Amino acid sequence: MESVTKLWIWLSLSCTPEQAWRALRHFESVERLYQAGPEELSRVAGLWKKSAARLCDKSTGRAERILSRCEALGMYLLCWDGEDYPDRLREMALPPMVLYCWGQRISFQERCVIAMAGSRTCSAYGRAMADYFAAHLTKRGALVLTGMASGCDEASLRGALRVGGPVAALLPGGVDVPFEDNDYYRSLYRDVRDRGVLISPYPPGTRNDHRHFFYRNPILTALSAVTLCVEAGPRSGVLNVAANANEQGRTVYVVPANLDVGTAAGTNALMCAGLALPVMSAEDILLPFRAAFPSLRLPESDGRRKKARKAVSLVAAPTGTGTQAKKAPKKPAPEAPDREPKPEQAQKGVDSGPEPDYIDVETGKTAFTEQERSLLRALREGDKSAEELSALTGLDSALTLSALTLLTLRGAVEENQGGRFQARVRLREEE
Numbered sequence: 001m002e003s004v005t006k007l008w009i010w011l012s013l014s015c016t017p018e019q020a021w022r023a024l025r026h027f028e029s030v031e032r033l034y035q036a037g038p039e040e041l042s043r044v045a046g047l048w049k050k051s052a053a054r055l056c057d058k059s060t061g062r063a064e065r066i067l068s069r070c071e072a073l074g075m076y077l078l079c080w081d082g083e084d085y086p087d088r089l090r091e092m093a094l095p096p097m098v099l100y101c102w103g104q105r106i107s108f109q110e111r112c113v114i115a116m117a118g119s120r121t122c123s124a125y126g127r128a129m130a131d132y133f134a135a136h137l138t139k140r141g142a143l144v145l146t147g148m149a150s151g152c153d154e155a156s157l158r159g160a161l162r163v164g165g166p167v168a169a170l171l172p173g174g175v176d177v178p179f180e181d182n183d184y185y186r187s188l189y190r191d192v193r194d195r196g197v198l199i200s201p202y203p204p205g206t207r208n209d210h211r212h213f214f215y216r217n218p219i220l221t222a223l224s225a226v227t228l229c230v231e232a233g234p235r236s237g238v239l240n241v242a243a244n245a246n247e248q249g250r251t252v253y254v255v256p257a258n259l260d261v262g263t264a265a266g267t268n269a270l271m272c273a274g275l276a277l278p279v280m281s282a283e284d285i286l287l288p289f290r291a292a293f294p295s296l297r298l299p300e301s302d303g304r305r306k307k308a309r310k311a312v313s314l315v316a317a318p319t320g321t322g323t324q325a326k327k328a329p330k331k332p333a334p335e336a337p338d339r340e341p342k343p344e345q346a347q348k349g350v351d352s353g354p355e356p357d358y359i360d361v362e363t364g365k366t367a368f369t370e371q372e373r374s375l376l377r378a379l380r381e382g383d384k385s386a387e388e389l390s391a392l393t394g395l396d397s398a399l400t401l402s403a404l405t406l407l408t409l410r411g412a413v414e415e416n417q418g419g420r421f422q423a424r425v426r427l428r429e430e431e
Helices: 004-014 017-027 030-035 038-042 049-056 061-073 124-139 152-162 183-195 210-222 238-247 262-272 282-289 303-315 343-349 361-367 370-378 386-393 397-409
Strands: 076-079 098-103 113-117 143-146 167-170 197-200 226-229 251-254 357-359 413-415 421-423 425-427
Touching: 004 017, 004 030, 004 049, 004 061, 004 076, 004 098, 017 030, 017 049, 038 049, 098 183, 113 124, 113 152, 113 210, 113 238, 124 143, 124 152, 124 282, 124 397, 143 152, 152 167, 152 183, 167 183, 167 210, 183 197, 210 238, 226 238, 238 251, 238 262, 251 262, 370 386, 370 397, 370 425, 386 397, 397 413
Parallel strands: 113 143, 113 226, 143 167, 167 197, 226 251, 357 425
Antiparallel strands: 076 098, 098 197, 413 421
């Protein structure tokens, strides 16, 4: 009797996923299906004659070669009937019968997995947002799952790796076949494998094929708790990822972007259609999973959300237009003091505000990118416009704006009413 793992590989190679599952559900186990003859297979409803003929071929030579290749590379396999197979995938209509994994052993069932998707032709802002969210989700204890394409996928992987990982990449080909055949991507594959895991429903040696995305994408979203679409144009394959997530009952988040940015037209449209929620931080995504995944490193309170709600309530306060707002009775003005204020009191009245927080140089190296640190250095002598910062740092305007956006979201920089930026932190190296 062939090993069960070998039989799962044999079945996954015999015919299409739809036909393979049709036969498996009829016989209820891969062993019984392997033992079935032509007459029994002919009674499987909806099974094509060509598929039945392939299932009659009981040779496992190819499966044996694949299994030997996996063992030689140090890979491990997750088969559908195995204990380590993720329960989330069992909910799919056509779950992968075998997942080929190369790298660290990660229990997907015990991790809060966040799928990240974005366009290959993303803007500098999209790349920066992918890096930012991947890094912060990873630091909070989530597992980022994405692809290996250039653009947002690559930036997501780099963001997660920058803070120490782990990270997972789901591929449309064999885990040993780089998505793009060059030294950079071979190096990226090694980094992900060493500090995370490469996953594929296809055996090693399988070439990456764009047609495979239509089978890979539902696996990506089913394996995750939620899906974050960073940036996508109106015809991007990311919209297919979002559609799969919605069909599977997963929440879809998108990063808001300016309406005149063509590379974000698709993600903005998802928001407008009510198919996705806007997101501003990793905490927005992870807080609903605090109870389900106690290992998440989340703040004890939602103070940031309370501040946001307070800001919204101030903006949305009634102004008297339309329905007349009720006015609270005015309190009598306080009496003038009998004495002049002390000099130190007068000085406090014109104080410019609290001193910026200090971050030591070692923390700054991990908390901020080199671009962000250069902007913070440029701001140490006073507020400046984005154009001035671009000239001082040598960064182009797009990179400057995207880095300033990230720093502002993190509270390290604030923008005043005149459109000028002021640092709220100062690196220890500046002293």
